[in-house]
Amino acid sequence: MEILKVEKLSKYYGENETKIKAIDDISFSVEQGEFISIIGASGSGKSTLLHILGGIDKASAGRVIVDNQDISSLSEEDLARYRRRKVSLIFQFYNLIPILNVRENILLPSLLDNRKIDNNRVEELINILGLTEKKDKLPNQLSGGEQQRVSIARALMNDAKILLADEPTRKLR
Ligand SMILES: Nc1ncnc2c1ncn2[C@@H]1O[C@H](COP(=O)(O)OP(=O)(O)O)[C@@H](O)[C@H]1O
Numbered sequence: 001m002e003i004l005k006v007e008k009l010s011k012y013y014g015e016n017e018t019k020i021k022a023i024d025d026i027s028f029s030v031e032q033g034e035f036i037s038i039i040g041a042s043g044s045g046k047s048t049l050l051h052i053l054g055g056i057d058k059a060s061a062g063r064v065i066v067d068n069q070d071i072s073s074l075s076e077e078d079l080a081r082y083r084r085r086k087v088s089l090i091f092q093f094y095n096l097i098p099i100l101n102v103r104e105n106i107l108l109p110s111l112l113d114n115r116k117i118d119n120n121r122v123e124e125l126i127n128i129l130g131l132t133e134k135k136d137k138l139p140n141q142l143s144g145g146e147q148q149r150v151s152i153a154r155a156l157m158n159d160a161k162i163l164l165a166d167e168p169t170r171k172l173r
């Protein structure tokens with residue numbers, strides 16, 4: 001089954017002479033259960049594409065179809081639900097909330113979605129990602145790699161159908 005279909009997608013920034021084509025007319029599709037990677041030099045539009053697929057940025061042209069639904073046709077409310085339930089994004093620059101500790105950052109999407117917290121799952125993810133000693137720390141008390149692991153745990157906590165990972169291991173060395 002096709003879970004994701006991208007049709008003639010483009011994203012432009014700026015106008016006329018200063019116009020940047022961050023994404024220029026791309027099409028592809030992904031089957032459920034399939035794992036794909038996108039490779040390209042920095043500035044080639046990888047993050048822009050993932051942000052559009054994740055519903056946090058809008059395309060200039062083209063369509064993104066997830067589970068047979070065009071996400072550009074969703075209302076703001078449905079788009080918020082899409083972001084919380086259908087897709088999970090591991091951000092290139094983590095986007096952790098500075099005033100929340102590790103455990104709270106991991107739980108935040110579930111809390112915003114009024115979901116019942118599965119405490120075993122939280123502890124399991126904290127352990128798998130090696131964050132047991134750090135779970136009460138704030139993001140600015142963590143290394144880059146540790147912050148990246150928190151953002152991975154937060155994304156996995158969502159149990160979404162599509163996991164979008166933007167250079168998810170670049171700090172894990
Ligand atoms: N908000 C923005 N305004 C203007 N240009 C942008 C913006 N975001 C990204 N770009 C440009 O779009 C291009 C693709 O960026 P990006 O998607 O971050 O690339 P990558 O993730 O592959 O390094 C770059 O040329 C970048 O400068």
Ligand SMILES: [Mg+2]
Nearest residue numbers: 046047092166
């Ligand atoms: Mg990027």
